[in-house]
Amino acid sequence: MEQAHDHDHSDHDHNHNHDHQGDHSHTGHSHDEHSHDHGGHNHSHDHDHGGFGHHHHPVNLTSVNRAFVIGIVLNFAFVIIEVVVGLSIHSLSLLSDAGHNLADVASLAMALVAFRLLRVKPNDRYTYGYKKTTILVALLNAAILLLSLGAISYEAFHRLMSPEPLPGGTISIVAAIGIGINTVTALLFLRGKDSDLNMRGAFLHLLSDAIVSAGLVIGGIVIAYTHLYWIDPALSLAVAVIILFSTWQLLRDSLRLSLDGVPAGIEIKKVRETICRMKDVKDCHHIHIWAISTTENALTAHLVVDRHTGMEAVEAMKHKIKHALLHQNIQHATLEIEMENAPCDEPDC
Numbered sequence: 001m002e003q004a005h006d007h008d009h010s011d012h013d014h015n016h017n018h019d020h021q022g023d024h025s026h027t028g029h030s031h032d033e034h035s036h037d038h039g040g041h042n043h044s045h046d047h048d049h050g051g052f053g054h055h056h057h058p059v060n061l062t063s064v065n066r067a068f069v070i071g072i073v074l075n076f077a078f079v080i081i082e083v084v085v086g087l088s089i090h091s092l093s094l095l096s097d098a099g100h101n102l103a104d105v106a107s108l109a110m111a112l113v114a115f116r117l118l119r120v121k122p123n124d125r126y127t128y129g130y131k132k133t134t135i136l137v138a139l140l141n142a143a144i145l146l147l148s149l150g151a152i153s154y155e156a157f158h159r160l161m162s163p164e165p166l167p168g169g170t171i172s173i174v175a176a177i178g179i180g181i182n183t184v185t186a187l188l189f190l191r192g193k194d195s196d197l198n199m200r201g202a203f204l205h206l207l208s209d210a211i212v213s214a215g216l217v218i219g220g221i222v223i224a225y226t227h228l229y230w231i232d233p234a235l236s237l238a239v240a241v242i243i244l245f246s247t248w249q250l251l252r253d254s255l256r257l258s259l260d261g262v263p264a265g266i267e268i269k270k271v272r273e274t275i276c277r278m279k280d281v282k283d284c285h286h287i288h289i290w291a292i293s294t295t296e297n298a299l300t301a302h303l304v305v306d307r308h309t310g311m312e313a314v315e316a317m318k319h320k321i322k323h324a325l326l327h328q329n330i331q332h333a334t335l336e337i338e339m340e341n342a343p344c345d346e347p348d349c
Contacts, residue, residue, distance in 0.1 A: 064199070067188035068112040071202065075105045075209075078181045085174050091166050092159045093216055093235040094174060096152040100212070100239060101178075103148045104205045107141035111198040118293065131293035135257045138197045138294060142251035145205070145243055153240045159233035166232055168223030171216055178213030182206050197257070197294035201250045208242050215239075260290040263297050266329055271299070274324050278317055280306045282340060289330065298332040299325060307340040 079101045086094035114137040117130035186206035192199040219235045222228065253264055262268060268287055275284040283304035292298050303321075305314060314337055322333045 064115050064192065065112065067185075067192075067199075068108050068115070068202070070188060071185040071206065072105055072108045072112070074181045074185050075101055075108070075206075078178055079105060081177065082174060085170060089167055089170055090164055091171055091232055092155055093219065093232045093239070094171060096155065096236040096239055097175075097178070097209075097212055097216060099148050099152060100145075100243060101209060103144050104202075104209060106144060107137075107205060108202055110137045110140060111202060113137070114198065128292050131296060134196075134198055134294040135254060135291060138201055138250060138254035139258050141198075141201055142247050142254055145247040146251070149240045149243045149247070152236055152243070156233040156236035156240065159236070160230055163229040163233065165227075166223055166229055168220040168225070170220070171223065171232070172218075172220030175213045175216035175220060179210050179217065182210035182213060186210060197250070197253060204250065208245075212239050212242055257291040257294070262289045263291045263329070266297065271325070271328055271330070274328065275301065275303065275321055278321055278324075280309045280313060280317060281321075282306060286336075292332065296331045297329055298334075299330045300334045300336070302336045302338055304338045304340060309339075 079098050082094045082098035082101065085091070086098055111134070114130075114134040117133045120126075120129045122129045183206075186203055186209075189199050189203040189206065193203040194200070215238055216235055219231050223231050257263060266289055268289065271289065272284050272287060275281060281303055284301055285304075286300070286302040288300045290298055305317070309317075318335055318337075321335065325333050
C-alpha cells in the first residue's frame with residue numbers, strides 16, 4: 001500500500017548533529033556511513049508504516065523485560081500444573097499442550113536474553129553489537145515449535161488407535177486455568193507485536209495457547225458427558241495444526257531476515273523512488289537492505305548526482321535522504337556518491 005507522509009516541519013526543531021566521521025572524498029566519489037541517532041533530532045510525531053513499524057525511539061527494554069518475565073513465570077507455572085495433572089490422568093491433550101507451553105516458555109526466555117543483548121555496545125569484533133541475536137532467536141523459536149508439532153502428532157496418532165478412559169471434567173478445569181494465564185500474558189505483548197518479530201511471535205504463541213485451552217475445555221466437557229475418549233488425541237492433533245499455522249509466518253520472516261533478505265514492509269522500488277525524487281539525484285543503484293535486528297534495518301546504496309553539485313549540497317541531500325528513509329523503517333544508511341562524469345566501476349552495478 002502506497003503511503004504518503006505529509007509532515008509540517010515548522011513545529012520541529014531539526015538540529016542535525018550527526019556524526020559523519022565515515023565521510024570521505026575521492027575523485028568522483030563520496031562515502032557516508034551513517035547510523036541515524038536522534039540525539040540532535042527533536043520529533044514529536046510518530047508513524048505506523050506497516051511491517052514491523054517505524055520507530056523514532058528504541059524499543060522500551062524495561063517494559064519488554066517485564067512482559068517477558070511475567071510471561072515466563074506464569075506459563076512455566078501452568079506447564080507444571082498440566083504435566084502433573086496430565087500424567088496422573090494419562091491425558092495426551094494436556095501433556096501435548098504442556099509441551100507446547102514449555103516450548104513457548106523456552107522461546108520467551110531466549111527472546112528475553114536476545115533483548116538484553118541489545119544493550120551490549122558494538123566493539124571491534126562485533127561492530128553491530130549482538131543485535132542479530134534477536135533474529136536468530138526468532139528462527140530458533142520457530143524451529144522448536146515445529147519439532148514439538150512433530151512429537152505431538154506422532155503420539156496423537158498412536159493414541160487414536162487405542163484411546164484410554166479419561167476424566168473430562170479435570171481436563172476442562174485445567175484448560176480453563178490456561179485460558180486465563182495465556183490471555184493475560186498475550187495482552188502484555190499486544191502493543192509491541194507490530195514493532196518487533198520476537199514480540200509478535202510471543203503474542204501469537206500465547207494467543208494460540210489460549211485458543212487451544214478453550215478447545216480443551218470444550219473437549220473435556222464433551223468427554224465427560226459422552227465418554228468419547230478418542231476426542232483427547234483428536235484435540236492433540238488440533239493443537240498441532242494451530243502450532244503449524246501460528247509458526248509458519250514466524251519461520252518465514254525469521255528465515256528471510258537471517259539470510260539478510262529485505263525486511264517485511266520495505267520495498268526497494270519505493271526506496272529507490274524516494275531517493276530519486278531528491279534534487280540533483282540522477283540515479284540510484286547497488287541498493288542493499290537488510291535487518292540488523294528485529295527492530296532496526298540498514299541500507300547501502302550508490303547515488304549518481306549532477307556533476308555540478310557541490311559538497312555542501314551533497315551533504316544536505318544526504319541528510320534529507322536519510323530522514324526520508326526513516327519513514328520507510330530504515331534507521332541506518334550508508335550512501336556512496338558518484339558524479340555523472342565518474343561512473344561506478346564495480347562490476348555488479
